[in-house]
Amino acid sequence: MAVVAAVCAVLLILAVLWDAFETIILPRRASGRIRLGVLVYRVTWRPYAALVRRMPNSNRRETFLSFYGPLALLLLLGVWTLALILGYALLQWAFGSQLANPDGPAGFGIDVYMSGTTFFTLGLGDVTPRTPPARFITVAEAGNGFAILALVISYLPILYQAFSRREVNISLLDARAGSPPSAVELLRRYGQSQNLAGLGSLLQSWETWAAELMESHLSYPSLGYFRSQHEHQSWVAALTIILDVCALVMVGIDDIPLQSARLTFAIARHAAVDLSQVFDTKPDTRASGRLLPADLMQLRVTLAEAGVPLRAGKDADQKLEKLRGMYEPYVKALAESLLMPLPPWLAPDGSVDDWQTSVWQHASAMPV
Numbered sequence: 001m002a003v004v005a006a007v008c009a010v011l012l013i014l015a016v017l018w019d020a021f022e023t024i025i026l027p028r029r030a031s032g033r034i035r036l037g038v039l040v041y042r043v044t045w046r047p048y049a050a051l052v053r054r055m056p057n058s059n060r061r062e063t064f065l066s067f068y069g070p071l072a073l074l075l076l077l078g079v080w081t082l083a084l085i086l087g088y089a090l091l092q093w094a095f096g097s098q099l100a101n102p103d104g105p106a107g108f109g110i111d112v113y114m115s116g117t118t119f120f121t122l123g124l125g126d127v128t129p130r131t132p133p134a135r136f137i138t139v140a141e142a143g144n145g146f147a148i149l150a151l152v153i154s155y156l157p158i159l160y161q162a163f164s165r166r167e168v169n170i171s172l173l174d175a176r177a178g179s180p181p182s183a184v185e186l187l188r189r190y191g192q193s194q195n196l197a198g199l200g201s202l203l204q205s206w207e208t209w210a211a212e213l214m215e216s217h218l219s220y221p222s223l224g225y226f227r228s229q230h231e232h233q234s235w236v237a238a239l240t241i242i243l244d245v246c247a248l249v250m251v252g253i254d255d256i257p258l259q260s261a262r263l264t265f266a267i268a269r270h271a272a273v274d275l276s277q278v279f280d281t282k283p284d285t286r287a288s289g290r291l292l293p294a295d296l297m298q299l300r301v302t303l304a305e306a307g308v309p310l311r312a313g314k315d316a317d318q319k320l321e322k323l324r325g326m327y328e329p330y331v332k333a334l335a336e337s338l339l340m341p342l343p344p345w346l347a348p349d350g351s352v353d354d355w356q357t358s359v360w361q362h363a364s365a366m367p368v
Contacts, residue, residue, distance in 0.1 A: 252311025
């Protein structure tokens, strides 16, 4: 029995340490699916999302969703800590609970107490190891406690820095593409300002953003559950907007650099595919309904009025449909899984940019 307990304890400790290594230190996507981190998010997200779906108020829904990312991260750290404490306590018990206890014989309860005080390096000294194996286990656990503390201290700033870099470009979409953002609105505003040449630079910056999004969210998948500041914003919507714009440019819009659109489309589509794998979302190949034939006609009218006409004809429509099929199944699956709505192609009637609103006044009188 003691041998079985020792083996189970060692496996539990190694599993936690390896999971912490893959989650915090490993700078690439972890391939294993049976991991504590994966289990924590899978077990907690589905019931949490189901509860949120029952809320009728959209603002309250978004508020509750914004809590999940940080809470799940703290829960994961707590699971690691508890598992290590129990693992080392079980290891002490397997070696006969060789601890000096002033209140009587040591048992598993004292082993857990000793493990907890050692892991958090409290150094109370009321319970002490009496044999070399017990001392070795105590020293090893103290080292693990320091290591986990150091990793967490370094991990959280890196995580929030990556979150901040992601959100800067998303916030910039508000004045450029509306709230909620849409590809047609972005092109319309650039066309009306006669700044189509500047759209090439914008696409280049979004190419970098998509690459950073992919790298940071592959390394730290928990970032995917962190919500943006405003209800109409999300990293899934921003990624979709950029893919929509690139698809329209690649179909045919004059005066916009085609090469920038192709490169940005390639890396953004790569990000959508890889991140759908990370979050285990199967591509949804059903018709999305985002761009109906009537909407496509209105899209062309809107762009033509803004001075950025979209190439028409059967070939152009087929090319747009093909490009959409390369990314929409992935972003749709991500949106449904993470409860981040996809943006429309056309701006909704009467929509107001977030920068024009406040809690005291619905919209300012300042013209756009």
